Amino acid sequence: MMFLFGNINFASGLQSSADNVETVWNIAYLSLALSVILGIFVVILLIFFAYKYREGSSAKRKKMSPKAERNLEVIWIGLSIILIVFATGVTIISTNDVNATQTSENVEMTFYVEGNRFSWSFFETNNDKSKNISAQIIGNLVLEVNKKYELIITSGDRDVIHSFFVYDLGIKQDAIPGRTSSVFIEPKTTGLYEIRCAQFCGSGHYAMVGQYIEVV
Ligand SMILES: [Cu+2]
Structure with a gap:
């Protein structure tokens, strides 16, 4: 996972007692970080729109144009796919790193x-x-x-x-x-x-x- 994390080691606060421990913790921290960032983003939007469209506010309540609706849908689905492919890719590469250590080579x-x-x-x-x-x-x-x-x-x-x-x-x-x-x-x-x-x-x-x- 060097290409992605470089010298950053999310697990540095933990005791690194074996090769695979850092790799596994890095995946765990990455998915935690993604969840927290997404969660905060969603909550901010929720509060923003709840306030903007509160009862009696002067915000426009006109229907979006079909084109704008489609663009929003494309962006939404596109970002979700990118995120899922990214998280899956990181997991597959990390899992392969772990599996690569599971050989009888150099066993003492x-x-x-x-x-x-x-x-x-x-x-x-x-x-x-x-x-x-x-x-x-x-x-x-x-x-x-x-x-x-x-x-x-x-x-x-x-x-x-x-x-x-x-x-x-x-x-x-x-x-x-x-x-x-x-x-x-x-x-x-x-x-x-x-x-x-x-x-x-x-x-x-x-x-x-x-x-x-x-x-x-
Ligand atoms: Cu038992």
């Missing part, structure tokens, strides 16, 4: 993450092509800053669906029994990042917190 290490009612389990793999599980990790999942990792997300065989959600690292991936989905992450800032379950998974869903990705 692969971990398994398994959701069970009501906690997450982390496993090391033997880190070759087979990606077989070698050992369970006790405690936080520790990652090193500026290294790329693959997290293979799944759910216990006889469990339910969960969603592996790490807000500050820009990760959200469904965990589905009997299936695996990979997410690729390159943390930029050290710290503790809380993992939450973003899929209602039963009576203990609310308590599926308190586990962390620790970036060192």
Whole structure:
């Protein structure tokens, strides 16, 4: 998105903890900015016309000519189309930027993450092509800053669906029994990042917190 945002980073006030976080926040802020600008414009027009055509005012109430009506319609529809194409284009390009980071290229290490009612389990793999599980990790999942990792997300065989959600690292991936989905992450800032379950998974869903990705 460099061509559009240049050096402006709407998300600069936020902790930029991974590549995709800024990209996603920039789309969110852009759509917020467009909505606010449009909203203010509409409210100003509303107040202006409500005042201009208030009961008993001397404003002309003559019908517009068909030509003027058509021109107004063309401008109105044209601007709407431009706005929609612009917002859609920005979203498609940003989404492609995010997807471009989701490859196994330069992956330093692969971990398994398994959701069970009501906690997450982390496993090391033997880190070759087979990606077989070698050992369970006790405690936080520790990652090193500026290294790329693959997290293979799944759910216990006889469990339910969960969603592996790490807000500050820009990760959200469904965990589905009997299936695996990979997410690729390159943390930029050290710290503790809380993992939450973003899929209602039963009576203990609310308590599926308190586990962390620790970036060192
Ligand atoms: Cu859950």
